[in-house]
Amino acid sequence: MTDLLAPQTVVTQRQARIRHFLMCRPDHFDVTYSINPWMEPEKPTSNELAIAQWEQLHTLLVSLGHHVQTIDPAPGLPDMVFAANGATVVDDKALVARFRHPERDGESQHYVDWFRAQGFTEVRQAEWDNEGEGDYLTTRQGILAGNGFRSDPRSQAEAEALFGRPVIGLSLVDPRFYHLDTALAVLDEDEVMYYPEAFTPESRRLLRTLFPDAVIADEADAVVFGLNAVSDGYNVILPEAATGLAAKLRARGFRTHGVDLSELLKAGGSAKCCTLELRH
Numbered sequence: 410m411t412d413l414l415a416p417q418t419v420v421t422q423r424q425a426r427i428r429h430f431l432m433c434r435p436d437h438f439d440v441t442y443s444i445n446p447w448m449e450p451e452k453p454t455s456n457e458l459a460i461a462q463w464e465q466l467h468t469l470l471v472s473l474g475h476h477v478q479t480i481d482p483a484p485g486l487p488d489m490v491f492a493a494n495g496a497t498v499v500d501d502k503a504l505v506a507r508f509r510h511p512e513r514d515g516e517s518q519h520y521v522d523w524f525r526a527q528g529f530t531e532v533r534q535a536e537w538d539n540e541g542e543g544d545y546l547t548t549r550q551g552i553l554a555g556n557g558f559r560s561d562p563r564s565q566a567e568a569e570a571l572f573g574r575p576v577i578g579l580s581l582v583d584p585r586f587y588h589l590d591t592a593l594a595v596l597d598e599d600e601v602m603y604y605p606e607a608f609t610p611e612s613r614r615l616l617r618t619l620f621p622d623a624v625i626a627d628e629a630d631a632v633v634f635g636l637n638a639v640s641d642g643y644n645v646i647l648p649e650a651a652t653g654l655a656a657k658l659r660a661r662g663f664r665t666h667g668v669d670l671s672e673l674l675k676a677g678g679s680a681k682c683c684t685l686e687l688r689h
Contacts, residue, residue, distance in 0.1 A: 423597075423662050425643035429476045429687040431523075432467060435459045435490035436482045440676050444510045445587050447677035459672040463490065466646070466668055466683060473644050478687070480523045486516050490673065491682040493542040493590060495520040498529075499552070499572045499688045504545075507535040509559050533571065539564035542685055543588035549598035550619060551575035555589025557582060557609075579616070580609040585632065590681045592631070594638040596624070596645065596663065602638075602654070604631035624661060630654035634670075637679035646680045 438459040440448050470477050482489050496505045503524040505517055517534055524532040544560035546553045556562045557580045569576040586592035592607035602624035605613050626636055635651025645658050649667030658665050670679045
Protein backbone atom coordinates (compact mmCIF):
# COMPACT_ATOMS: atom_id res chain seq x y z
CA MET A 410 0.00 0.00 0.00
CA THR A 411 2.83 2.41 0.71
CA ASP A 412 6.42 2.81 -0.38
CA LEU A 413 7.86 4.06 2.89
CA LEU A 414 11.14 2.27 2.19
CA ALA A 415 11.67 3.79 -1.23
CA PRO A 416 14.97 5.67 -1.40
CA GLN A 417 14.80 9.45 -1.38
CA THR A 418 16.83 11.03 -4.16
CA VAL A 419 17.05 14.45 -2.51
CA VAL A 420 17.42 15.30 1.17
CA THR A 421 15.28 18.29 2.13
CA GLN A 422 13.91 19.96 5.21
CA ARG A 423 10.29 19.27 4.32
CA GLN A 424 7.97 19.01 7.27
CA ALA A 425 4.60 17.34 7.54
CA ARG A 426 1.81 19.39 9.08
CA ILE A 427 -1.09 17.76 10.83
CA ARG A 428 -4.30 18.15 8.88
CA HIS A 429 -7.99 17.66 9.65
CA PHE A 430 -10.06 15.72 7.15
CA LEU A 431 -13.68 14.74 6.65
CA MET A 432 -14.41 11.40 4.98
CA CYS A 433 -17.51 9.35 4.14
CA ARG A 434 -17.42 5.55 4.21
CA PRO A 435 -18.68 4.09 0.90
CA ASP A 436 -21.37 1.89 2.40
CA HIS A 437 -23.65 2.62 -0.57
CA PHE A 438 -21.02 2.82 -3.30
CA ASP A 439 -22.16 1.83 -6.78
CA VAL A 440 -22.10 3.17 -10.32
CA THR A 441 -25.73 3.42 -11.40
CA TYR A 442 -25.51 6.52 -13.60
CA SER A 443 -22.88 8.32 -15.66
CA ILE A 444 -21.97 11.95 -15.03
CA ASN A 445 -18.30 11.76 -16.04
CA PRO A 446 -16.30 9.76 -18.62
CA TRP A 447 -15.08 7.29 -16.00
CA MET A 448 -18.53 6.05 -14.99
CA GLU A 449 -19.82 3.02 -16.91
CA PRO A 450 -22.94 1.62 -15.18
CA GLU A 451 -22.80 -1.55 -17.26
CA LYS A 452 -19.53 -2.57 -15.58
CA PRO A 453 -19.84 -4.44 -12.27
CA THR A 454 -18.70 -2.82 -9.04
CA SER A 455 -17.90 -4.29 -5.64
CA ASN A 456 -19.15 -2.44 -2.60
CA GLU A 457 -17.04 -4.71 -0.39
CA LEU A 458 -13.86 -3.87 -2.31
CA ALA A 459 -14.65 -0.14 -2.31
CA ILE A 460 -15.02 -0.20 1.47
CA ALA A 461 -11.78 -2.16 1.92
CA GLN A 462 -9.81 0.28 -0.26
CA TRP A 463 -11.36 3.29 1.49
CA GLU A 464 -10.47 1.83 4.90
CA GLN A 465 -6.84 1.47 3.80
CA LEU A 466 -6.78 5.15 2.93
CA HIS A 467 -8.43 6.08 6.23
CA THR A 468 -5.95 3.95 8.18
CA LEU A 469 -2.99 5.49 6.36
CA LEU A 470 -4.13 9.05 7.10
CA VAL A 471 -4.57 8.26 10.79
CA SER A 472 -1.20 6.48 10.93
CA LEU A 473 0.44 9.65 9.60
CA GLY A 474 -0.99 11.57 12.54
CA HIS A 475 -3.88 13.33 10.80
CA HIS A 476 -7.29 13.86 12.39
CA VAL A 477 -10.11 12.24 10.46
CA GLN A 478 -13.81 12.75 11.09
CA THR A 479 -16.59 11.04 9.18
CA ILE A 480 -20.02 11.98 7.91
CA ASP A 481 -22.69 9.28 7.76
CA PRO A 482 -23.31 7.94 4.25
CA ALA A 483 -26.86 8.20 2.95
CA PRO A 484 -28.69 5.55 0.93
CA GLY A 485 -29.27 6.52 -2.68
CA LEU A 486 -26.23 8.83 -2.76
CA PRO A 487 -23.39 6.56 -3.94
CA ASP A 488 -21.03 9.45 -4.73
CA MET A 489 -21.15 10.80 -1.19
CA VAL A 490 -17.90 8.89 -0.59
CA PHE A 491 -16.23 11.72 -2.50
CA ALA A 492 -16.35 14.03 0.49
CA ALA A 493 -14.02 16.58 -1.09
CA ASN A 494 -16.87 17.63 -3.35
CA GLY A 495 -19.11 18.43 -0.39
CA ALA A 496 -17.71 21.84 0.53
CA THR A 497 -14.76 24.20 0.71
CA VAL A 498 -13.68 24.97 4.28
CA VAL A 499 -11.38 27.88 5.20
CA ASP A 500 -11.04 29.58 8.59
CA ASP A 501 -13.96 27.61 10.06
CA LYS A 502 -16.24 28.83 7.25
CA ALA A 503 -17.91 26.21 5.07
CA LEU A 504 -19.18 26.94 1.58
CA VAL A 505 -21.26 23.84 0.90
CA ALA A 506 -21.54 22.51 -2.64
CA ARG A 507 -24.32 23.10 -5.10
CA PHE A 508 -23.97 20.18 -7.50
CA ARG A 509 -24.41 20.58 -11.23
CA HIS A 510 -25.98 17.14 -11.72
CA PRO A 511 -29.31 16.26 -10.05
CA GLU A 512 -27.98 12.80 -9.13
CA ARG A 513 -25.86 14.46 -6.43
CA ASP A 514 -28.26 17.19 -5.30
CA GLY A 515 -29.25 15.33 -2.17
CA GLU A 516 -25.74 15.37 -0.73
CA SER A 517 -25.67 19.09 0.03
CA GLN A 518 -28.15 19.11 2.90
CA HIS A 519 -26.25 16.33 4.67
CA TYR A 520 -23.12 18.49 4.61
CA VAL A 521 -24.98 21.61 5.74
CA ASP A 522 -26.38 19.66 8.69
CA TRP A 523 -23.00 18.14 9.56
CA PHE A 524 -21.12 21.45 9.58
CA ARG A 525 -23.79 23.16 11.65
CA ALA A 526 -23.79 20.31 14.16
CA GLN A 527 -20.01 20.63 14.44
CA GLY A 528 -20.25 24.31 15.33
CA PHE A 529 -18.58 25.88 12.31
CA THR A 530 -18.75 29.67 12.52
CA GLU A 531 -20.45 30.14 9.16
CA VAL A 532 -22.13 27.54 6.95
CA ARG A 533 -23.58 28.55 3.60
CA GLN A 534 -24.68 26.60 0.56
CA ALA A 535 -23.31 28.04 -2.66
CA GLU A 536 -25.71 30.05 -4.81
CA TRP A 537 -24.05 28.96 -8.06
CA ASP A 538 -22.86 25.51 -9.10
CA ASN A 539 -19.81 24.88 -6.95
CA GLU A 540 -18.42 21.40 -6.29
CA GLY A 541 -16.34 22.10 -3.22
CA GLU A 542 -12.71 21.04 -3.07
CA GLY A 543 -13.26 19.19 -6.30
CA ASP A 544 -12.79 22.58 -7.94
CA TYR A 545 -11.51 24.86 -5.13
CA LEU A 546 -7.97 24.23 -3.88
CA THR A 547 -6.29 26.49 -1.32
CA THR A 548 -2.72 27.78 -1.62
CA ARG A 549 -0.84 30.60 0.09
CA GLN A 550 -1.34 32.84 -2.94
CA GLY A 551 -5.08 32.29 -3.04
CA ILE A 552 -7.77 29.76 -3.82
CA LEU A 553 -7.40 28.08 -7.22
CA ALA A 554 -10.83 27.62 -8.81
CA GLY A 555 -11.51 25.18 -11.63
CA ASN A 556 -14.29 25.70 -14.15
CA GLY A 557 -15.33 24.36 -17.51
CA PHE A 558 -17.28 21.25 -16.54
CA ARG A 559 -18.80 21.48 -13.05
CA SER A 560 -18.35 24.69 -11.06
CA ASP A 561 -19.86 27.87 -12.47
CA PRO A 562 -17.31 30.73 -12.84
CA ARG A 563 -19.83 32.96 -11.05
CA SER A 564 -19.24 30.92 -7.90
CA GLN A 565 -15.73 32.38 -7.68
CA ALA A 566 -16.89 35.81 -6.51
CA GLU A 567 -19.08 34.14 -3.90
CA ALA A 568 -16.11 32.19 -2.53
CA GLU A 569 -13.87 35.23 -2.54
CA ALA A 570 -16.43 37.26 -0.58
CA LEU A 571 -16.96 34.54 2.03
CA PHE A 572 -13.33 33.59 2.62
CA GLY A 573 -11.72 36.98 2.11
CA ARG A 574 -9.00 35.47 -0.07
CA PRO A 575 -8.26 36.00 -3.75
CA VAL A 576 -9.79 33.36 -6.02
CA ILE A 577 -7.85 32.51 -9.18
CA GLY A 578 -9.86 30.97 -12.02
CA LEU A 579 -8.47 28.10 -14.09
CA SER A 580 -10.31 26.63 -17.08
CA LEU A 581 -10.39 22.89 -17.76
CA VAL A 582 -10.78 21.52 -21.29
CA ASP A 583 -10.36 17.73 -21.13
CA PRO A 584 -13.56 15.97 -19.93
CA ARG A 585 -11.48 13.20 -18.34
CA PHE A 586 -10.30 15.83 -15.86
CA TYR A 587 -13.65 17.34 -15.04
CA HIS A 588 -12.69 18.64 -11.58
CA LEU A 589 -9.62 20.71 -10.77
CA ASP A 590 -8.48 18.11 -8.22
CA THR A 591 -8.14 15.52 -11.00
CA ALA A 592 -5.68 17.74 -12.90
CA LEU A 593 -3.85 19.59 -10.12
CA ALA A 594 -2.80 18.90 -6.54
CA VAL A 595 -1.49 21.28 -3.88
CA LEU A 596 1.67 19.78 -2.39
CA ASP A 597 2.51 22.58 0.04
CA GLU A 598 1.37 26.14 0.48
CA ASP A 599 3.36 27.36 -2.52
CA GLU A 600 3.91 24.13 -4.47
CA VAL A 601 1.64 22.27 -6.85
CA MET A 602 1.75 19.51 -9.42
CA TYR A 603 -0.45 19.47 -12.50
CA TYR A 604 -1.12 18.09 -15.98
CA PRO A 605 -0.82 21.02 -18.42
CA GLU A 606 -2.94 19.53 -21.22
CA ALA A 607 -6.01 19.51 -18.94
CA PHE A 608 -6.08 23.35 -19.08
CA THR A 609 -6.63 26.06 -21.66
CA PRO A 610 -3.51 27.80 -23.01
CA GLU A 611 -4.36 30.89 -20.94
CA SER A 612 -4.60 28.84 -17.74
CA ARG A 613 -1.33 27.06 -18.52
CA ARG A 614 0.41 30.40 -18.83
CA LEU A 615 -1.09 31.53 -15.53
CA LEU A 616 0.02 28.35 -13.78
CA ARG A 617 3.56 28.75 -15.13
CA THR A 618 3.62 32.31 -13.75
CA LEU A 619 2.21 31.37 -10.35
CA PHE A 620 4.13 28.12 -9.91
CA PRO A 621 7.29 28.16 -12.08
CA ASP A 622 8.76 25.19 -10.17
CA ALA A 623 5.65 23.00 -10.28
CA VAL A 624 5.90 19.23 -10.70
CA ILE A 625 4.58 18.44 -14.18
CA ALA A 626 2.68 15.19 -14.69
CA ASP A 627 2.52 13.31 -17.96
CA GLU A 628 -0.62 11.76 -19.42
CA ALA A 629 0.18 8.24 -18.20
CA ASP A 630 0.15 9.35 -14.57
CA ALA A 631 -2.73 11.78 -15.04
CA VAL A 632 -5.13 9.16 -16.43
CA VAL A 633 -4.65 6.91 -13.39
CA PHE A 634 -5.63 9.94 -11.27
CA GLY A 635 -2.10 10.45 -9.96
CA LEU A 636 -2.94 14.12 -9.41
CA ASN A 637 -5.92 13.29 -7.22
CA ALA A 638 -3.51 13.24 -4.32
CA VAL A 639 -3.40 14.27 -0.65
CA SER A 640 -0.33 16.04 0.70
CA ASP A 641 0.62 17.30 4.15
CA GLY A 642 3.73 19.09 2.92
CA TYR A 643 5.91 16.00 3.18
CA ASN A 644 3.80 12.86 2.80
CA VAL A 645 1.96 12.56 -0.51
CA ILE A 646 -0.74 9.91 -0.89
CA LEU A 647 -1.50 9.08 -4.51
CA PRO A 648 -2.59 6.11 -6.63
CA GLU A 649 0.05 3.40 -6.67
CA ALA A 650 -0.19 3.21 -10.47
CA ALA A 651 1.26 6.73 -10.82
CA THR A 652 4.83 5.51 -10.56
CA GLY A 653 6.47 8.19 -12.69
CA LEU A 654 4.84 10.98 -10.72
CA ALA A 655 5.83 9.35 -7.44
CA ALA A 656 9.46 9.27 -8.59
CA LYS A 657 9.34 12.98 -9.46
CA LEU A 658 7.93 13.75 -6.02
CA ARG A 659 10.64 11.76 -4.24
CA ALA A 660 13.24 13.66 -6.26
CA ARG A 661 11.77 16.84 -4.72
CA GLY A 662 12.12 15.43 -1.21
CA PHE A 663 8.55 14.26 -0.66
CA ARG A 664 7.71 10.88 0.83
CA THR A 665 5.19 9.06 -1.33
CA HIS A 666 2.55 6.53 -0.33
CA GLY A 667 0.92 4.53 -3.09
CA VAL A 668 -2.67 3.37 -2.52
CA ASP A 669 -5.02 1.21 -4.56
CA LEU A 670 -8.38 2.94 -4.99
CA SER A 671 -9.14 1.32 -8.35
CA GLU A 672 -12.72 0.46 -7.38
CA LEU A 673 -13.52 4.07 -6.55
CA LEU A 674 -11.88 5.19 -9.80
CA LYS A 675 -14.80 3.49 -11.58
CA ALA A 676 -16.85 6.45 -10.35
CA GLY A 677 -14.14 8.98 -11.21
CA GLY A 678 -12.47 9.51 -7.86
CA SER A 679 -9.36 8.67 -5.87
CA ALA A 680 -7.50 9.77 -2.72
CA LYS A 681 -8.19 13.50 -2.81
CA CYS A 682 -11.82 13.03 -3.79
CA CYS A 683 -12.31 11.00 -0.60
CA THR A 684 -10.86 13.66 1.73
CA LEU A 685 -12.25 17.10 2.45
CA GLU A 686 -9.75 19.24 4.35
CA LEU A 687 -11.20 21.16 7.30
CA ARG A 688 -9.11 24.31 7.61
CA HIS A 689 -9.71 25.65 11.10
